Amino acid sequence: MKLHNISFNNLRRRKTKMAFLTIGLVVGIATIVTLVTLTNSMSSDIGRKMDEFGANILITPQQNGLSMNYGGISLGGVNFDQKEIRESDLALISTIRNSRNISAVAPKVVGAVEVDRHQVLLVGVQFDKELKLKQWWNVFGKAPERGDELLLGSEAARVLNVMSGDTIDIKGEKFKVSGILDQTGSQDDSLIFSQLPVAQRLLHKEGRLSFVEVAALCSGCPIGDMVLQIAEKLPAAKVSAIQQVVEGRLKTLDQFRRFSYAMAGVVVFIGSLIVFVTMMGSVNERTTEIGVFRAIGFRKSHIMRIILLEAAVVGVLAGVLGYAAGMGGAKLALPMMAEGKQVQLVWDGVVAAGSLGLSVVLALLGSLYPALHASKLDPTEALRAL
Incomplete structure (x- = not known):
């Protein structure tokens, strides 16, 4: 057997x-x-x-300033020696050691403009990068594809009383509203978005950026190391990590x-x-x-x-x-x-x-x-x- x-x-x-x-x-x-x-x-x-969470590294201009207090009351402050982020410096971000962990680099320029006697913020973006960064956006209509098209936040569209397909005037130029954002509950609701070169021209900030968002949120990404690496490449900028929620x-x-x-x-x-x-x-x-x-x-x-x-x-x-x-x-x-x-x-x-x-x-x-x-x-x- x-x-x-x-x-x-x-x-x-x-x-x-x-x-x-x-x-x-x-x-x-x-x-x-x-x-x-x-x-x-x-x-x-x-x-x-x-x-999908969005940017977790924020690049802003480096600036020095002094605040003034008198009798315990803040009287504001004075900024001096404010540096700017140059658009040409963005190429340096792709040269860091952990560049493979970067999924999107979204530059922005921001400034106030007057539209129909309302003061609103105009934000110039690269829409292909912005849409990749903010995958939660729901656009009624379509994202701008040409320089004469705009994307409006829900609150901005309500205040200006416009809809997709309408035309608005900014500094004597006509722009078509190609889409309106669904309510996000963030500051995006009150903004007007345009192509980056158009906003730079309207705001007289050619070649300059207000801030840059970097999406590098992936499992195991060395965010702290990446912040230091970007800071080394951009010494004139302040590089910060936005990762408290993720770390928790x-x-x-x-x-x-x-x-x-x-x-x-x-x-x-x-x-x-x-x-x-x-x-x-x-x-x-x-x-x-x-x-x-x-x-x-x-x-x-x-x-x-x-x-x-x-x-x-x-x-x-x-x-x-x-x-x-x-x-x-x-x-x-x-x-x-x-x-x-x-x-x-x-x-x-x-x-x-x-x-x-x-x-x-x-x-x-x-x-x-x-x-x-x-x-x-x-x-x-x-x-x-x-």
């Missing part, structure tokens, strides 16, 4: 005990898979939202990841203990059977292979069922753990292979001592029980 047939027959004869062992491993593997999958899915969702979410995720690892360690220990107790009990129940095997010529290695093969079969079955149960649990828990309903469950082949491998390793490790114990049984002592 072949050794694997003996192992399979033993599993069939001891269905209840093996079912208990399998369920114990399934619960452990499912818990680990659920925690790891939730962590991976939330990390992926945060990475995706980071890319990443810290929360890191805490959840550590909790997952701690829980996984506990589950691994409990799973190994269940396997050990169950297999040790099985060996004690089969003392006579093992003694017969030894008496008819089975070697110690044969006895160990029989028991370890049983454990491996249970481990494979528990790994498959545990992975399926874990993914099902993660799918149910993910909407409650993450923000929004568009979070995608991450199906990772590494997690599947890892769950199967971990289940088999746990089963083998928990069965190793019982197998050694069984192989060392004295056949004469075992046969006395007959």
Whole structure:
């Protein structure tokens, strides 16, 4: 009789005990898979939202100033030695070491203009970069494609009483309103957007920029290093990181990841203990059977292979069922753990292979001592029980 047939027959004869062992491993593997999958899915969702979040590095002109206070009352201040960002300096940003982490560089020029006796802010942008940076924008109409087209915020359109297709006058020039932004709840609602060269000409700021937004929000991007690298390239500018919200979410995720690892360690220990107790009990129940095997010529290695093969079969079955149960649990828990309903469950082949491998390793490790114990049984002592 072949050794694997003996192992399979033993599993069939001891269905209840093996079912208990399998369920114990399934619960452990499912818990680990659920925690790891939730962590991976939330990390992926945060990475995706980071890319849509907008600028996280702001480049503004460097300026020096003095504030004046008298009797505890602020009397304002005086700015002097104010430097400007030159549009030609933008090319230097692409030369930093971490330039591959930059997804968009959006330069802007800002100034006040009068439209129909209303003072409004005109912002010159590069619309291809701006739309990539602000993916939450919803434009009624279309984004400007020509120099004589404008995009208005919802509040600016309301104050000026214009709609898409209307024409407005700015400093004696006619511009067509090609689109209107849906309400964003930000300062964008009160702005008028035009092509960057047009705004620079109207505001007499040719070749100059008011500030630059850089989008580099990606999972694992070294934002602090990038700020220093850009500051080295643009010494006349002030470079700041806007990442408090992102850092908070990443810290929360890191805490959840550590909790997952701690829980996984506990589950691994409990799973190994269940396997050990169950297999040790099985060996004690089969003392006579093992003694017969030894008496008819089975070697110690044969006895160990029989028991370890049983454990491996249970481990494979528990790994498959545990992975399926874990993914099902993660799918149910993910909407409650993450923000929004568009979070995608991450199906990772590494997690599947890892769950199967971990289940088999746990089963083998928990069965190793019982197998050694069984192989060392004295056949004469075992046969006395007959």
